[in-house]
Amino acid sequence: MTATITVRRAEPEDYPAVRRIYDAPLAQADTLQLPFPSLDLWRARMQSVDGNSHLLVAECGDELVGQLGLQVSTNPRRRHVGDLGMGVRDDWRGRGVGTALLEAALVLADGWLQLRRIELQVYARNAAAIALYEKHGFEQEGLLRDYAYRDGTYVDALAMARVRG
Template identity: 55%
Template sequence: MSSLHIRALEPEDIPAVHVLYSQPTLQRNTLGLPYMPVSAWAEKVAAGPGKHLLVATLDGRLVGQISLLLEEHRPRRRHVGSLGMGVDETVHGQGIGTRLLGAALELADDWLGLTRLELSVYADNAAAIALYTRAGFEQEGRHRNFARREGVLVDALSMARIREG
Protein backbone atom coordinates (compact mmCIF):
# COMPACT_ATOMS: atom_id res chain seq x y z
CA MET A 1 0.00 0.00 0.00
CA SER A 2 1.38 3.39 -1.00
CA SER A 3 1.90 6.04 1.64
CA LEU A 4 1.37 9.72 0.74
CA HIS A 5 2.84 12.24 3.15
CA ILE A 6 2.54 16.06 3.05
CA ARG A 7 5.28 18.03 4.84
CA ALA A 8 7.35 21.19 4.70
CA LEU A 9 9.96 21.42 1.98
CA GLU A 10 13.47 20.86 3.37
CA PRO A 11 16.76 22.01 1.79
CA GLU A 12 17.63 18.43 0.89
CA ASP A 13 14.45 18.32 -1.28
CA ILE A 14 15.78 20.90 -3.73
CA PRO A 15 17.33 18.40 -6.21
CA ALA A 16 14.05 16.46 -6.31
CA VAL A 17 12.04 19.67 -6.79
CA HIS A 18 14.37 20.52 -9.68
CA VAL A 19 13.69 17.11 -11.24
CA LEU A 20 9.94 17.53 -10.68
CA TYR A 21 9.73 20.90 -12.42
CA SER A 22 12.01 19.71 -15.25
CA GLN A 23 9.28 17.33 -16.44
CA PRO A 24 7.73 18.36 -19.78
CA THR A 25 4.19 18.51 -18.37
CA LEU A 26 5.25 20.81 -15.54
CA GLN A 27 7.29 23.05 -17.82
CA ARG A 28 4.26 23.29 -20.09
CA ASN A 29 1.82 24.14 -17.28
CA THR A 30 3.96 26.44 -15.10
CA LEU A 31 6.11 29.49 -15.78
CA GLY A 32 9.29 27.43 -15.53
CA LEU A 33 11.93 27.34 -18.22
CA PRO A 34 13.78 24.29 -19.50
CA TYR A 35 17.43 23.83 -18.57
CA MET A 36 17.22 25.62 -15.22
CA PRO A 37 20.13 24.64 -12.97
CA VAL A 38 19.58 23.22 -9.50
CA SER A 39 21.09 26.43 -8.07
CA ALA A 40 18.22 28.46 -9.56
CA TRP A 41 15.74 26.21 -7.77
CA ALA A 42 17.70 26.51 -4.55
CA GLU A 43 17.35 30.29 -4.78
CA LYS A 44 13.69 30.11 -5.76
CA VAL A 45 12.68 27.88 -2.86
CA ALA A 46 14.93 29.42 -0.24
CA ALA A 47 13.05 29.96 2.99
CA GLY A 48 11.93 33.48 3.67
CA PRO A 49 9.22 35.47 5.37
CA GLY A 50 5.82 34.89 3.89
CA LYS A 51 6.90 31.79 1.97
CA HIS A 52 5.28 28.48 2.91
CA LEU A 53 6.46 25.55 0.80
CA LEU A 54 5.03 22.05 1.09
CA VAL A 55 5.89 18.82 -0.67
CA ALA A 56 4.11 15.52 -1.19
CA THR A 57 6.08 12.31 -0.96
CA LEU A 58 4.78 8.93 -2.06
CA ASP A 59 6.65 6.04 -0.49
CA GLY A 60 9.51 8.47 0.18
CA ARG A 61 9.69 9.88 -3.37
CA LEU A 62 8.89 13.56 -3.90
CA VAL A 63 5.86 13.70 -6.22
CA GLY A 64 4.45 17.19 -5.71
CA GLN A 65 5.11 20.68 -4.40
CA ILE A 66 2.89 23.64 -3.54
CA SER A 67 3.86 27.19 -2.64
CA LEU A 68 1.76 29.53 -0.54
CA LEU A 69 3.21 33.03 -0.78
CA LEU A 70 1.98 35.83 1.43
CA GLU A 71 1.79 39.56 0.76
CA GLU A 72 3.43 40.49 4.09
CA HIS A 73 5.38 43.36 2.53
CA ARG A 74 2.12 45.04 1.47
CA PRO A 75 0.20 45.99 4.63
CA ARG A 76 -3.12 46.35 2.83
CA ARG A 77 -2.83 42.86 1.30
CA ARG A 78 -1.78 40.88 4.35
CA HIS A 79 -5.01 38.90 4.09
CA VAL A 80 -3.94 37.54 0.67
CA GLY A 81 -1.93 34.51 -0.39
CA SER A 82 -1.00 33.22 -3.82
CA LEU A 83 -0.61 29.59 -4.79
CA GLY A 84 1.52 27.67 -7.27
CA MET A 85 1.66 23.90 -7.57
CA GLY A 86 3.19 21.05 -9.51
CA VAL A 87 2.52 17.30 -9.41
CA ASP A 88 4.72 14.61 -10.94
CA GLU A 89 3.30 13.67 -14.33
CA THR A 90 3.61 9.94 -13.51
CA VAL A 91 1.05 10.21 -10.70
CA HIS A 92 -1.55 12.58 -12.17
CA GLY A 93 -5.11 11.62 -11.33
CA GLN A 94 -4.23 9.94 -8.01
CA GLY A 95 -5.44 12.73 -5.70
CA ILE A 96 -2.02 14.15 -4.90
CA GLY A 97 -2.91 17.63 -6.14
CA THR A 98 -6.10 17.50 -4.10
CA ARG A 99 -4.17 16.56 -0.95
CA LEU A 100 -1.48 19.22 -1.51
CA LEU A 101 -4.08 21.90 -2.16
CA GLY A 102 -6.05 20.80 0.90
CA ALA A 103 -2.97 21.14 3.10
CA ALA A 104 -2.26 24.63 1.74
CA LEU A 105 -5.89 25.66 2.29
CA GLU A 106 -5.80 24.37 5.87
CA LEU A 107 -2.62 26.36 6.50
CA ALA A 108 -4.14 29.48 4.92
CA ASP A 109 -7.50 29.22 6.69
CA ASP A 110 -6.78 27.74 10.10
CA TRP A 111 -3.28 29.01 10.85
CA LEU A 112 -2.63 32.14 8.82
CA GLY A 113 -6.15 33.61 8.74
CA LEU A 114 -6.01 34.42 5.05
CA THR A 115 -9.29 35.39 3.45
CA ARG A 116 -8.23 35.62 -0.19
CA LEU A 117 -6.20 33.08 -2.13
CA GLU A 118 -5.18 33.79 -5.71
CA LEU A 119 -3.66 31.80 -8.54
CA SER A 120 -3.14 31.86 -12.28
CA VAL A 121 -3.71 28.80 -14.42
CA TYR A 122 -3.35 28.33 -18.17
CA ALA A 123 -6.77 28.51 -19.79
CA ASP A 124 -6.30 25.11 -21.47
CA ASN A 125 -5.34 23.24 -18.28
CA ALA A 126 -8.76 21.70 -17.71
CA ALA A 127 -7.65 19.29 -14.97
CA ALA A 128 -6.12 22.06 -12.85
CA ILE A 129 -9.11 24.35 -13.40
CA ALA A 130 -11.44 21.54 -12.27
CA LEU A 131 -9.32 20.92 -9.16
CA TYR A 132 -9.32 24.59 -8.20
CA THR A 133 -13.05 24.93 -8.88
CA ARG A 134 -13.80 21.94 -6.64
CA ALA A 135 -11.79 23.69 -3.90
CA GLY A 136 -13.94 26.82 -4.14
CA PHE A 137 -11.88 28.95 -6.50
CA GLU A 138 -13.77 31.07 -9.01
CA GLN A 139 -12.58 32.56 -12.26
CA GLU A 140 -12.12 36.32 -11.96
CA GLY A 141 -10.61 37.15 -15.31
CA ARG A 142 -8.64 36.13 -18.36
CA HIS A 143 -5.11 37.28 -19.14
CA ARG A 144 -4.72 37.26 -22.91
CA ASN A 145 -1.27 36.34 -24.24
CA PHE A 146 -0.19 35.74 -20.62
CA ALA A 147 2.95 33.73 -21.33
CA ARG A 148 4.99 32.19 -24.11
CA ARG A 149 4.78 28.40 -24.19
CA GLU A 150 6.55 26.34 -26.81
CA GLY A 151 6.75 29.37 -29.11
CA VAL A 152 3.09 30.41 -28.78
CA LEU A 153 1.48 33.03 -26.56
CA VAL A 154 -1.22 31.44 -24.39
CA ASP A 155 -3.97 32.79 -22.15
CA ALA A 156 -4.29 32.24 -18.42
CA LEU A 157 -7.19 32.52 -16.04
CA SER A 158 -7.05 34.47 -12.81
CA MET A 159 -8.83 32.52 -10.09
CA ALA A 160 -9.46 33.32 -6.44
CA ARG A 161 -11.07 31.80 -3.38
CA ILE A 162 -12.64 34.26 -0.95
CA ARG A 163 -13.35 33.22 2.61
CA GLU A 164 -15.37 35.58 4.74
CA GLY A 165 -13.62 36.28 7.98
Template identity: 50%
Template structure:
Protein backbone atom coordinates in the same frame (compact mmCIF):
# COMPACT_ATOMS: atom_id res chain seq x y z
CA UNK B 1 -8.11 -8.44 -4.43
CA UNK B 2 -8.37 -4.69 -3.63
CA UNK B 3 -5.47 -2.52 -4.68
CA UNK B 4 -3.91 -0.61 -1.80
CA UNK B 5 -3.79 3.13 -2.16
CA UNK B 6 -0.24 4.52 -2.36
CA UNK B 7 0.93 6.33 0.75
CA UNK B 8 1.58 9.99 -0.02
CA UNK B 9 3.12 12.18 2.65
CA UNK B 10 3.65 15.93 2.78
CA UNK B 11 6.70 17.70 4.13
CA UNK B 12 7.99 21.23 4.16
CA UNK B 13 10.54 21.65 1.38
CA UNK B 14 14.06 21.21 2.71
CA UNK B 15 17.57 20.59 1.42
CA UNK B 16 16.97 16.85 1.10
CA UNK B 17 14.25 17.53 -1.52
CA UNK B 18 16.31 19.76 -3.84
CA UNK B 19 17.22 17.08 -6.40
CA UNK B 20 13.67 15.72 -6.39
CA UNK B 21 12.00 19.08 -6.90
CA UNK B 22 14.50 19.94 -9.62
CA UNK B 23 13.62 16.67 -11.37
CA UNK B 24 9.90 17.41 -10.97
CA UNK B 25 10.15 20.74 -12.79
CA UNK B 26 12.45 19.24 -15.41
CA UNK B 27 9.50 17.15 -16.56
CA UNK B 28 8.30 18.89 -19.76
CA UNK B 29 4.63 18.30 -18.88
CA UNK B 30 5.07 19.93 -15.46
CA UNK B 31 7.17 22.88 -16.68
CA UNK B 32 4.71 23.46 -19.53
CA UNK B 33 1.81 24.16 -17.14
CA UNK B 34 3.77 26.52 -14.88
CA UNK B 35 5.76 29.70 -15.34
CA UNK B 36 9.01 27.78 -14.73
CA UNK B 37 11.61 27.69 -17.46
CA UNK B 38 12.73 24.29 -18.73
CA UNK B 39 15.93 22.69 -17.42
CA UNK B 40 15.97 24.28 -13.96
CA UNK B 41 19.15 23.87 -11.96
CA UNK B 42 19.35 22.58 -8.42
CA UNK B 43 20.96 25.90 -7.50
CA UNK B 44 17.77 27.78 -8.42
CA UNK B 45 15.72 25.62 -6.06
CA UNK B 46 18.39 25.81 -3.36
CA UNK B 47 18.25 29.65 -3.50
CA UNK B 48 14.47 29.57 -3.23
CA UNK B 49 14.78 27.33 -0.19
CA UNK B 50 17.30 29.59 1.55
CA UNK B 51 14.86 32.50 1.39
CA UNK B 52 14.06 33.26 5.02
CA UNK B 53 10.55 34.55 4.44
CA UNK B 54 7.87 33.39 6.86
CA UNK B 55 5.23 34.53 4.37
CA UNK B 56 6.19 31.65 2.08
CA UNK B 57 5.25 28.03 2.76
CA UNK B 58 6.68 25.41 0.39
CA UNK B 59 5.46 21.82 0.64
CA UNK B 60 6.39 18.69 -1.26
CA UNK B 61 4.36 15.53 -1.77
CA UNK B 62 6.40 12.36 -1.40
CA UNK B 63 5.86 8.73 -2.33
CA UNK B 64 8.45 6.36 -0.89
CA UNK B 65 10.74 9.35 -0.36
CA UNK B 66 10.52 10.61 -3.96
CA UNK B 67 9.16 14.09 -4.73
CA UNK B 68 5.98 13.71 -6.79
CA UNK B 69 4.48 17.18 -6.34
CA UNK B 70 4.95 20.58 -4.76
CA UNK B 71 3.03 23.67 -3.79
CA UNK B 72 4.25 27.08 -2.73
CA UNK B 73 1.90 29.44 -0.90
CA UNK B 74 2.92 33.07 -0.49
CA UNK B 75 1.18 35.74 1.56
CA UNK B 76 1.52 39.14 -0.09
CA UNK B 77 3.93 41.44 1.71
CA UNK B 78 2.21 44.77 1.04
CA UNK B 79 0.26 45.84 4.13
CA UNK B 80 -2.97 46.52 2.26
CA UNK B 81 -2.73 43.11 0.51
CA UNK B 82 -1.63 41.07 3.52
CA UNK B 83 -5.07 39.44 3.72
CA UNK B 84 -4.31 37.73 0.40
CA UNK B 85 -1.87 35.28 -1.07
CA UNK B 86 -1.25 33.14 -4.10
CA UNK B 87 0.15 29.74 -4.85
CA UNK B 88 1.71 27.69 -7.58
CA UNK B 89 2.00 23.95 -7.78
CA UNK B 90 3.13 21.08 -9.93
CA UNK B 91 2.48 17.35 -9.91
CA UNK B 92 4.59 14.73 -11.69
CA UNK B 93 2.90 13.42 -14.81
CA UNK B 94 2.74 9.85 -13.48
CA UNK B 95 0.84 11.12 -10.43
CA UNK B 96 -1.62 13.49 -12.08
CA UNK B 97 -5.25 12.57 -11.45
CA UNK B 98 -4.37 10.46 -8.40
CA UNK B 99 -5.17 12.88 -5.58
CA UNK B 100 -1.74 14.47 -5.14
CA UNK B 101 -2.94 17.93 -6.20
CA UNK B 102 -5.93 17.67 -3.87
CA UNK B 103 -3.72 16.67 -0.96
CA UNK B 104 -1.29 19.54 -1.60
CA UNK B 105 -4.02 22.13 -2.12
CA UNK B 106 -5.94 21.00 0.95
CA UNK B 107 -2.84 21.39 3.12
CA UNK B 108 -1.98 24.79 1.63
CA UNK B 109 -5.52 26.10 2.16
CA UNK B 110 -5.51 24.85 5.74
CA UNK B 111 -2.33 26.88 6.31
CA UNK B 112 -3.82 29.87 4.49
CA UNK B 113 -7.01 29.76 6.58
CA UNK B 114 -5.79 28.67 10.00
CA UNK B 115 -2.21 29.90 10.23
CA UNK B 116 -1.86 32.87 7.87
CA UNK B 117 -5.48 34.01 8.30
CA UNK B 118 -5.80 34.75 4.59
CA UNK B 119 -9.19 35.87 3.35
CA UNK B 120 -8.26 35.66 -0.33
CA UNK B 121 -6.16 33.10 -2.17
CA UNK B 122 -5.64 33.72 -5.87
CA UNK B 123 -3.99 32.01 -8.80
CA UNK B 124 -3.61 32.06 -12.53
CA UNK B 125 -3.96 28.93 -14.63
CA UNK B 126 -3.63 28.31 -18.35
CA UNK B 127 -7.07 28.16 -19.95
CA UNK B 128 -6.34 24.75 -21.48
CA UNK B 129 -5.35 23.14 -18.17
CA UNK B 130 -8.81 21.68 -17.63
CA UNK B 131 -7.77 19.22 -14.91
CA UNK B 132 -6.26 21.98 -12.77
CA UNK B 133 -9.29 24.23 -13.30
CA UNK B 134 -11.59 21.39 -12.15
CA UNK B 135 -9.40 20.89 -9.07
CA UNK B 136 -9.46 24.58 -8.18
CA UNK B 137 -13.24 24.78 -8.60
CA UNK B 138 -13.60 21.74 -6.33
CA UNK B 139 -11.85 23.78 -3.63
CA UNK B 140 -14.09 26.83 -4.09
CA UNK B 141 -12.04 28.90 -6.53
CA UNK B 142 -14.05 31.01 -8.98
CA UNK B 143 -13.11 32.67 -12.26
CA UNK B 144 -12.42 36.37 -11.94
CA UNK B 145 -11.05 37.23 -15.32
CA UNK B 146 -9.05 36.33 -18.39
CA UNK B 147 -5.47 37.41 -19.01
CA UNK B 148 -4.94 37.36 -22.77
CA UNK B 149 -1.47 36.54 -24.11
CA UNK B 150 -0.32 36.16 -20.50
CA UNK B 151 2.72 33.97 -21.09
CA UNK B 152 4.80 32.35 -23.80
CA UNK B 153 4.57 28.57 -24.01
CA UNK B 154 5.78 26.39 -26.86
CA UNK B 155 6.63 29.53 -28.86
CA UNK B 156 3.10 30.98 -28.70
CA UNK B 157 1.25 33.34 -26.40
CA UNK B 158 -1.30 31.65 -24.15
CA UNK B 159 -4.20 32.94 -22.09
CA UNK B 160 -4.72 32.30 -18.40
CA UNK B 161 -7.69 32.49 -16.10
CA UNK B 162 -7.50 34.54 -12.95
CA UNK B 163 -9.20 32.58 -10.17
CA UNK B 164 -9.67 33.27 -6.47
CA UNK B 165 -11.19 31.75 -3.38
CA UNK B 166 -12.63 34.14 -0.81
CA UNK B 167 -13.05 32.86 2.72
CA UNK B 168 -15.86 34.19 4.81
CA UNK B 169 -14.40 35.52 8.04
CA UNK B 170 -16.05 34.73 11.40
CA UNK B 171 -18.47 37.47 12.39
CA UNK B 172 -18.68 38.89 8.87
CA UNK B 173 -22.11 39.49 7.37
Protein backbone atom coordinates in the same frame (compact mmCIF):
# COMPACT_ATOMS: atom_id res chain seq x y z
CA MET C 1 -4.23 0.00 -4.34
CA THR C 2 -4.14 3.75 -3.66
CA ALA C 3 -0.80 5.19 -2.64
CA THR C 4 -0.55 7.12 0.62
CA ILE C 5 0.46 10.71 -0.05
CA THR C 6 2.04 12.67 2.79
CA VAL C 7 2.36 16.47 2.74
CA ARG C 8 5.05 18.24 4.72
CA ARG C 9 6.95 21.51 4.74
CA ALA C 10 9.71 21.62 2.12
CA GLU C 11 13.29 21.57 3.36
CA PRO C 12 16.28 23.14 1.60
CA GLU C 13 17.75 19.70 0.88
CA ASP C 14 14.63 18.83 -1.18
CA TYR C 15 15.98 20.89 -4.09
CA PRO C 16 17.05 17.96 -6.34
CA ALA C 17 13.60 16.36 -6.11
CA VAL C 18 11.79 19.68 -6.62
CA ARG C 19 13.95 20.32 -9.66
CA ARG C 20 12.91 16.89 -10.98
CA ILE C 21 9.22 17.90 -10.73
CA TYR C 22 9.79 20.95 -12.94
CA ASP C 23 12.29 19.30 -15.28
CA ALA C 24 9.54 17.45 -17.14
CA PRO C 25 7.50 18.36 -20.22
CA LEU C 26 4.03 18.55 -18.65
CA ALA C 27 5.18 20.44 -15.56
CA GLN C 28 6.98 22.97 -17.74
CA ALA C 29 4.00 23.32 -20.06
CA ASP C 30 1.60 23.97 -17.16
CA THR C 31 3.79 26.32 -15.06
CA LEU C 32 6.04 29.29 -15.72
CA GLN C 33 9.18 27.17 -15.36
CA LEU C 34 11.73 27.10 -18.16
CA PRO C 35 13.30 23.95 -19.62
CA PHE C 36 16.68 22.76 -18.32
CA PRO C 37 16.44 24.03 -14.72
CA SER C 38 19.80 23.87 -12.98
CA LEU C 39 20.43 22.33 -9.61
CA ASP C 40 22.06 25.58 -8.49
CA LEU C 41 18.91 27.53 -9.34
CA TRP C 42 16.74 25.20 -7.28
CA ARG C 43 19.26 25.06 -4.43
CA ALA C 44 19.19 28.88 -4.22
CA ARG C 45 15.38 29.00 -4.40
CA MET C 46 14.94 26.43 -1.65
CA GLN C 47 17.53 28.07 0.62
CA SER C 48 16.19 31.62 0.30
CA VAL C 49 12.63 31.08 1.52
CA ASP C 50 11.43 33.97 3.68
CA GLY C 51 8.79 34.00 6.42
CA ASN C 52 6.02 34.93 3.99
CA SER C 53 6.64 31.90 1.76
CA HIS C 54 5.23 28.54 2.71
CA LEU C 55 6.58 25.69 0.59
CA LEU C 56 4.97 22.28 0.88
CA VAL C 57 5.93 19.01 -0.76
CA ALA C 58 4.01 15.79 -1.32
CA GLU C 59 5.71 12.44 -0.78
CA CYS C 60 4.74 8.90 -1.54
CA GLY C 61 7.09 6.54 0.18
CA ASP C 62 10.56 7.97 -0.34
CA GLU C 63 9.63 9.84 -3.54
CA LEU C 64 8.85 13.53 -3.67
CA VAL C 65 5.99 13.82 -6.19
CA GLY C 66 4.62 17.37 -5.88
CA GLN C 67 5.37 20.86 -4.62
CA LEU C 68 3.20 23.84 -3.69
CA GLY C 69 4.08 27.39 -2.78
CA LEU C 70 1.81 29.75 -0.85
CA GLN C 71 3.15 33.29 -0.76
CA VAL C 72 1.56 35.71 1.73
CA SER C 73 1.43 39.29 0.47
CA THR C 74 3.92 41.64 2.11
CA ASN C 75 1.81 44.71 1.34
CA PRO C 76 0.20 45.79 4.64
CA ARG C 77 -3.14 46.34 2.91
CA ARG C 78 -3.07 42.82 1.42
CA ARG C 79 -1.84 40.74 4.35
CA HIS C 80 -5.07 38.76 4.05
CA VAL C 81 -4.07 37.54 0.56
CA GLY C 82 -1.99 34.58 -0.51
CA ASP C 83 -0.76 33.63 -3.98
CA LEU C 84 -0.66 29.93 -4.78
CA GLY C 85 1.24 27.87 -7.34
CA MET C 86 2.03 24.19 -7.60
CA GLY C 87 3.50 21.45 -9.72
CA VAL C 88 3.02 17.69 -9.78
CA ARG C 89 5.56 15.29 -11.22
CA ASP C 90 4.44 14.18 -14.69
CA ASP C 91 4.25 10.50 -13.77
CA TRP C 92 2.09 11.28 -10.71
CA ARG C 93 -0.63 13.37 -12.33
CA GLY C 94 -4.19 12.27 -11.72
CA ARG C 95 -3.29 10.31 -8.57
CA GLY C 96 -4.40 12.76 -5.85
CA VAL C 97 -1.14 14.68 -5.37
CA GLY C 98 -2.64 18.05 -6.32
CA THR C 99 -5.63 17.45 -4.09
CA ALA C 100 -3.43 16.55 -1.11
CA LEU C 101 -1.23 19.62 -1.58
CA LEU C 102 -4.15 21.99 -2.10
CA GLU C 103 -6.06 20.69 0.92
CA ALA C 104 -2.99 21.05 3.14
CA ALA C 105 -2.41 24.59 1.87
CA LEU C 106 -6.03 25.55 2.59
CA VAL C 107 -5.76 24.22 6.16
CA LEU C 108 -2.63 26.34 6.61
CA ALA C 109 -4.23 29.41 5.00
CA ASP C 110 -7.54 29.20 6.87
CA GLY C 111 -6.48 27.87 10.25
CA TRP C 112 -3.10 29.45 10.79
CA LEU C 113 -2.32 32.32 8.43
CA GLN C 114 -5.67 34.15 8.60
CA LEU C 115 -5.84 34.39 4.82
CA ARG C 116 -9.20 35.49 3.51
CA ARG C 117 -8.30 35.43 -0.20
CA ILE C 118 -6.10 33.04 -2.16
CA GLU C 119 -5.25 33.92 -5.75
CA LEU C 120 -3.76 31.91 -8.59
CA GLN C 121 -3.32 31.88 -12.32
CA VAL C 122 -3.88 28.74 -14.36
CA TYR C 123 -3.58 28.20 -18.09
CA ALA C 124 -7.02 28.41 -19.66
CA ARG C 125 -6.66 25.00 -21.33
CA ASN C 126 -5.61 23.14 -18.16
CA ALA C 127 -9.04 21.62 -17.53
CA ALA C 128 -7.85 19.21 -14.82
CA ALA C 129 -6.29 21.98 -12.72
CA ILE C 130 -9.29 24.27 -13.19
CA ALA C 131 -11.63 21.48 -12.04
CA LEU C 132 -9.44 20.85 -8.97
CA TYR C 133 -9.47 24.51 -8.00
CA GLU C 134 -13.21 24.88 -8.57
CA LYS C 135 -13.84 21.76 -6.45
CA HIS C 136 -12.08 23.57 -3.59
CA GLY C 137 -14.06 26.80 -3.88
CA PHE C 138 -11.97 28.81 -6.34
CA GLU C 139 -13.87 30.91 -8.86
CA GLN C 140 -12.81 32.31 -12.19
CA GLU C 141 -12.37 36.07 -12.00
CA GLY C 142 -10.99 36.90 -15.40
CA LEU C 143 -9.19 35.92 -18.57
CA LEU C 144 -5.53 36.93 -18.91
CA ARG C 145 -4.95 37.06 -22.65
CA ASP C 146 -1.49 36.18 -23.95
CA TYR C 147 -0.44 35.61 -20.34
CA ALA C 148 2.68 33.58 -21.09
CA TYR C 149 4.85 32.40 -23.94
CA ARG C 150 5.00 28.61 -24.19
CA ASP C 151 6.48 26.38 -26.85
CA GLY C 152 6.52 29.10 -29.52
CA THR C 153 3.11 30.65 -28.89
CA TYR C 154 1.28 32.91 -26.47
CA VAL C 155 -1.28 31.26 -24.21
CA ASP C 156 -4.14 32.58 -22.10
CA ALA C 157 -4.61 32.02 -18.39
CA LEU C 158 -7.47 32.39 -15.98
CA ALA C 159 -7.29 34.48 -12.84
CA MET C 160 -8.95 32.48 -10.07
CA ALA C 161 -9.47 33.14 -6.39
CA ARG C 162 -11.08 31.65 -3.32
CA VAL C 163 -12.51 34.16 -0.86
CA ARG C 164 -13.65 33.01 2.57
CA GLY C 165 -16.80 34.70 3.86
